[in-house]
Amino acid sequence: MKQALRDKTRYKNPTEEGLFFSESFPRVLCPPAMKFAAALIALVSASLVSAEVTWSFKKFQDGVEVPFEEGPPTKFQSQALQRVREARKRSRIERRAGAVTVESSNWCGAAVTGTTFSSVVGSWTVPTLSRRSGQSSNSDPALAQWVGIDGFNNDALIQGGTLSELEGNSQENFAWTEMLPAALKEVSLTVGTGDHITTNVTATSATSGTVTIQNTSRGTSIVGTVSGGTRLSQNSAEWILEDFESGNSLVAFAGFPTQTFTGSAIRSGTSVSPSTATLIDIVQSSTLCSATLSGSTVSMTDN
Template sequence: MRSFRLLGLFAAVALAAATGIGSAQAAEPAAGHVRPAAHTHHLSHGVVSLPAQQLRHFSHLLHSQHPASAHGVANQTSTNWAGYAANSGSYTSVSSSWVEPDVSCNSGGIVAFWIGLDGWGSSTVEQDGTGVDCSSGSPQQFAWWETYPANSIQEYGDPVSAGDSLTSTVTDTGGGQYQMVLTDNTQGWTENQTVGASGSDASAEVIAEAVTSGSSVTPLPDFSSVNFSGSTFNGSPMSGSGAQAIDMTDSSGNVIASTGPDDGNGDFTVTYSGG
């Protein structure tokens, strides 16, 4: 994370109690595009690459509800997550691809787009993805990873731009090891982390998130929409893994980011609708 971001917003991000709320192939480079270079890292359990007192993590799922519907079907709701998540079994892998949105900084918050294991009904998380920081008034894209509590948010130094095609897979490889592979198919880079972590494998997620500061969720920047594709849990389409759609709401219950239906192949869209 850039120093101002670590010392500012992330220093204030608090762990909030969770309240109960697989492997897509990386897209092939375009013709003539150089195949991404891979950067492989092996980190020990407990390693934190930046001063721990400066670091926090993206939140677990907050204030989940499952509202009643006249038709018997309604998306789960949360004040910080939108997307799909499942916590009805054990999950050892999650994968998805997405296109980095063109964010308009109508607020000073941070929006993140990520996949991961844990975070719903567990005290651990193993996640990676991208984000857009609007705290300076203009969108600043970045790529990141974390395995909380072993490693809080760490920022990659690789470039990310609006319109980039991203693909990621997070896998529990056994023995307390998690492999996180994040590829920017457009920019031509791949980060491959093997990290020691005491994960619970209690849930799997493909999420757009509004970052939480203190006890409040920050205003959600206008990301228009983000398209996720090929999303899998445990190597199979997430539709067969108990995945639930989640809409993000403000503190008054108004939907500010809505999650569209999964087409059965793990393709869906999260759409900004106000904030």
């Protein structure tokens, strides 16, 4: 991965910013005002602390724990859904009669909604990337595949998956986890083109969870435990192929063969499949990725 994209930059954490008052703020406060100010400071401080994201990891080979090495910092960030247009009905037969589709600049796939999603699991194959028409040989097109909780209707998101990037004629793949607002974390799990990946994301509370990424082709897995981050609403679960961000802008979106996700989610203690999901297409200057459903299988097609 190029150093320009994956450097040692230390990301600013909201807790590193001080809480400041104007010079016009009274120097002497009456007891009620002092109590209010103290309560306000405590409330703001608590919200800042909750935004700190802390991960711990374990790695396994064929079910046996092995040493885990921290991955390098990245400037990559997966984001919540960025809508282009409001949801509308689509009549194309392969989308299901009456299926709702949302157009987005960054997500392609499916999302189920409701209340109290506690976990989501998905399986996919790491694709062989290509450059789109008009992308130069110097470009590094990429995409990410993941499952997660939240992000469809809000700015919270816990997720895990794989990221693939084309550098020259070589493709690089790696596994990652993320809980907003922090940047995604690369984890030391070998991922090859064509490998089969299964990922389980579980919300253990509104501000904590676990992400398990299994490379079933190689018998290896990573279990990440996270706390902090933006408070989860747990009102959606997703199976997504994404055009992610680097340095606050979308990366060049790679071409890919049709991809499929299978899996399920737990909503209020009951298993649900993607069969009732809202579909999401990536639309930038044109439609780049279209999602379809066949039973409980989500397919993403390059356009």
